[in-house]
Amino acid sequence: TETRGAGVPIGILPTGPLDAITDVAGVRVGQVTIERGRTVHTGVTAVLPHGGNLWQDKVPAGFHAANGFGKFAGSTQVEDLGEIETPILLTNTLSVPEAMAASIEWTLEQPGNAGVRTVNAVVGETNDGLLNDIRGRHVTIADARRAIESATTGPVEEGVVGAGTGTVSFGWKGGIGTASRKLPDSLGGWTVGVLAQTNYGGVLSVAGVPVGQRLGQYLYKDKLPETSADGSVVLVIATDAPLSDRNLRRLAQRAFVGIARTGSAFSNGSGDYAIAFSSAPDVRRTAQRRKGETRLAQLANDAMTPLFQAVAEASEESVYNALFAAHDVTGARGTVRALPGRAVRAMIAADRAPRAGTERP
Amino acid sequence: TETRGAGVPIGILPTGPLDAITDVAGVRVGQVTIERGRTVHTGVTAVLPHGGNLWQDKVPAGFHAANGFGKFAGSTQVEDLGEIETPILLTNTLSVPEAMAASIEWTLEQPGNAGVRTVNAVVGETNDGLLNDIRGRHVTIADARRAIESATTGPVEEGVVGAGTGTVSFGWKGGIGTASRKLPDSLGGWTVGVLAQTNYGGVLSVAGVPVGQRLGQYLYKDKLPETSADGSVVLVIATDAPLSDRNLRRLAQRAFVGIARTGSAFSNGSGDYAIAFSSAPDVRRTAQRRKGETRLAQLANDAMTPLFQAVAEASEESVYNALFAAHDVTGARGTVRALPGRAVRAMIAADRAPRAGTERP
Amino acid sequence: TETRGAGVPIGILPTGPLDAITDVAGVRVGQVTIERGRTVHTGVTAVLPHGGNLWQDKVPAGFHAANGFGKFAGSTQVEDLGEIETPILLTNTLSVPEAMAASIEWTLEQPGNAGVRTVNAVVGETNDGLLNDIRGRHVTIADARRAIESATTGPVEEGVVGAGTGTVSFGWKGGIGTASRKLPDSLGGWTVGVLAQTNYGGVLSVAGVPVGQRLGQYLYKDKLPETSADGSVVLVIATDAPLSDRNLRRLAQRAFVGIARTGSAFSNGSGDYAIAFSSAPDVRRTAQRRKGETRLAQLANDAMTPLFQAVAEASEESVYNALFAAHDVTGARGTVRALPGRAVRAMIAADRAPRAGTERP
């Protein structure tokens, strides 16, 4: 979309048709936005790896903590068993229990799950305590459940929505953003999609342009309305490439390349996590395959580099897409402005324009 | 206590006065047992590192996952920041959200915490789904909160109580067990205490005696009433030694030595976690110390070995203490008998008695 | 062999025909023992995952550090790529460079490797500095290379041999030990083999019998000739089960169950590592399979428990096999006696004999 995000290509690879995590076949996203009066600005975002029974047909997955000041739930089981068996939910820091409860209850009630007595809920969070009355714990189990149940394929709403309703990035209004990359056939033809909940800070750079410094708003510039210890970014990554859980972990790790490029140095108070899964049917851990020996598709280590490039680009872009889609919000403890999108796009376009002195020597 | 546990010393080190985690100064334990009719057998156990404001005066901590098929909450922050800021709660697998919510709400409400907007709830669990209607999610936030609020120093109830109400070990009724070791002054004089929620299986050995085989009940012997994928053991470890978070992580790792000796091989379906903290005031991360540079007490690496020996012994013994304290329970999906304690003690005493052929050559 | 090891079965599973790591099809072991006068007692042990070109046909592998006070080489690449491409060598602490050099040079020279410009040498070590003049660094590249080149299938020499020539365990002479378990067909029929370099201490237990205490020689008993900070145990684990690298890592982790049962609490000064690989042709990463998408055999998580039981038993037994096979050695800084095997076997047999009071109640 011509006026979306930074307005220039991020990286060297083409986007998928929607430029969204839902470009990965089967992936569904649902969001519930909770805004009540001035003080409640929060919500839930749900990502479903496929449209079937997630518990019965688990997907291989990898997890990476770039910075552990956060409350991500479900990580140890993902690490040890290499799989996800529920939706992935995002919400605010103090509402993780309600999101977990919704995930558990929804899973128990799915057709075919009457015998299920263990559920590993996967929930990420960031702290929206500047705009949202986070201590009030306003997200209910029913809210989180609606996010799961409303999940659909197709375009994904960005900005002040779902788990991004109350978040702040680089002192500007953050939110939910998404992006994707589709590898050329010569590099495998796979798609990688990212969905980001952006709530962190640093020295904002957009497409390499030092926007934060030019706008006079950056870390240690005494301009951020809050230097709380609780920023964070959570990244959900989907791919249709048939990856092992180990290579999905490596993919999750590379997603932070994109975050680093936006100007984060992963400050102490940030809880920065990524979780990656493959939706490829050939790696799905169905009830049949979970019984014993099976044969699974697997992409070799040597074919990973293009996927790493893709996830780095998509995660970087997803942050910009969140920032440019956001609008001003006045909340519990102040007002946070949206990034001045038109001005920033002009700044970037000027830098990126061809100019004297840039030809190859 | 003469008739407690296996009836013989476990290891070579002396116990503390209570032979309980509460031998570590300041540590408090609270338990809520939930039994309703035949189908509800579950509960909550809370361990408080000290009696003050836990969020304001955090304790250094370390975490270890011996097997990740579990839903332990709060681990990534413990790993990255090296500290705990809440009670440690244990409950059943599907009630983790309610325990987290209780921990969060209790923390927010403590005097002095009005400005707190982030809380890292630490919750362990095992799956009591054989005796308990786990799908019913019968633990409420209020139940979990009562466990916190009722926590006291002094003796700790063992067996069919708290988070051990519905657990099963080696096909026998498991439960909550605790033990401690007090190092001789020549080795530092420190105390190490362990509290275990036992719900796992294997080939039971007690004090080195192959009890499981002698009783004809062990893994692959077709005697276990349930070979569910959801056993587990969670170990909470306290010490008054002034340890760094790194050495607390190493201490947590050694606690599984004790579990291995009881006959576990950490089966696939087990979620086996340990969390260790130091209650020493000299390492406590008070508000003042968290501001910048400080000086903290620290025990050197070279002084760790006796503590490793202590935690191995205490964790092994805590499992026996749980088993011997338990009684028969009939629950949701069958009856689980208590270990026949008198017979087993006799078996062990016989093996341990002096005999011909054991003198030093 | 009737007079080997502890003389009683360890655990509940049957051994393979040789009760050695070489029961796993294709695995080869080579050892070079270096004894010169009183002061030089060291050597090299090599394990080859298969008899082909290891670099071209890599094997999936997993690594686990139970205690990191050691100099294990090659671990990070095993962890990230999930594979081994060289022999696995064991030697003494200060001779790791020569073992690495041998592994690199041998790999570069194999037919078909003329274009190879990267080699990840995998080398474990323990510290034989009590019996061996370790500071003299007496192992040469040629020595290590002979270990590789002499590797064969078939029986494996145990005790005072190869990398175990100068090691000490529980104050007795340690060495190289090996054992295997063959699962019944109902549990998959797979074989698991372990080779151990034993050089650690604690409170020796053999088959559950408190041998260390009965013999009056154990940690803190002031009987150990050396309480150096540099014990260690390194375990090499082979299986023919088609495991993913993640499940091989989990298998490696379970090997320490066996070590715990022998009486170790993983003292501070111990560097305790395990590396596990699958020799199954169906998971081998051949040049062809490393190019892109492939299909690989894979055993599901749910089928892992019997393998975990097997590795725990085999690693425990391999330690006993090393101890019972050793003989007295007088070296650089003293004499270390062999475990009094006949007396200990008698002790164990007496405990294990049927007796009154052990029937099932």
Next chain:
Amino acid sequence: TETRGAGVPIGILPTGPLDAITDVAGVRVGQVTIERGRTVHTGVTAVLPHGGNLWQDKVPAGFHAANGFGKFAGSTQVEDLGEIETPILLTNTLSVPEAMAASIEWTLEQPGNAGVRTVNAVVGETNDGLLNDIRGRHVTIADARRAIESATTGPVEEGVVGAGTGTVSFGWKGGIGTASRKLPDSLGGWTVGVLAQTNYGGVLSVAGVPVGQRLGQYLYKDKLPETSADGSVVLVIATDAPLSDRNLRRLAQRAFVGIARTGSAFSNGSGDYAIAFSSAPDVRRTAQRRKGETRLAQLANDAMTPLFQAVAEASEESVYNALFAAHDVTGARGTVRALPGRAVRAMIAADRAPRAGTERP
């Protein structure tokens, strides 16, 4: 230095006086460059944490593997004990054994170390196999030892020198680079220094400017002379801040922020490692302090963010400093050109110049 590196400030923090790792008090660097004819282009770089006896007075340290396709030696002991006891050496992939041997031998021979029988050599490497006959293993133990023995405080040579003699970055000649940041007193006043061995690729960005694309040379552009699986970057990080080993690990992790900003996505074939230590005397683990309980200085978690910003900036700049300092090299398998520094600096200066449309809205 006005004509050094990219010619513009990288980030928002001031550099130290030398803009080098040696701005951290006590740190020493020594380099040995090995160039023989057309085919041998390699070397060794040594970083010494302080000028005393490193084994006796160990420094706390942290390690991070951003990508494990490498042969970094010594990492597990650093992770478990949290300390370094030797120089840190960098060399080529197949010469790690010789560097380790040099480190061990040098340590054994230092005055006061006659009783030392364990040494954990710390060695990083990257693969210089394009310009260097790496299979020839041309680095000797004596070469590596000269790097240690020639180490001095003061300015550090950059570019085609030491372990950077044969390296390649982004298709241009890489090498050794260094940079530092000195925090303002209000943020603690600490210094962070980085030394980088650059040998990796991607889509080169310099100070945010898409230099790789403008020069028409980047990943997948079919312009790189070699897309070998063996790039890599190794980062050595020093600080005078009194950090715990855990916070040094976090510091090491943040160094890759800088690498991400230069255009790397940590391709499959890259072995990307960082090791960080504190040279502060107040955290040094002297023989006295290693005996038991001590008191150590420690900077709180909450004070870490400025240090994270500093290491991100210094590591990014160190890469540019290596690239701009390099010159064309013709080696074993081709010629690699230096980055056209003057043209690139002009490109960057133009982008960074004030312009219309960039004022704050």
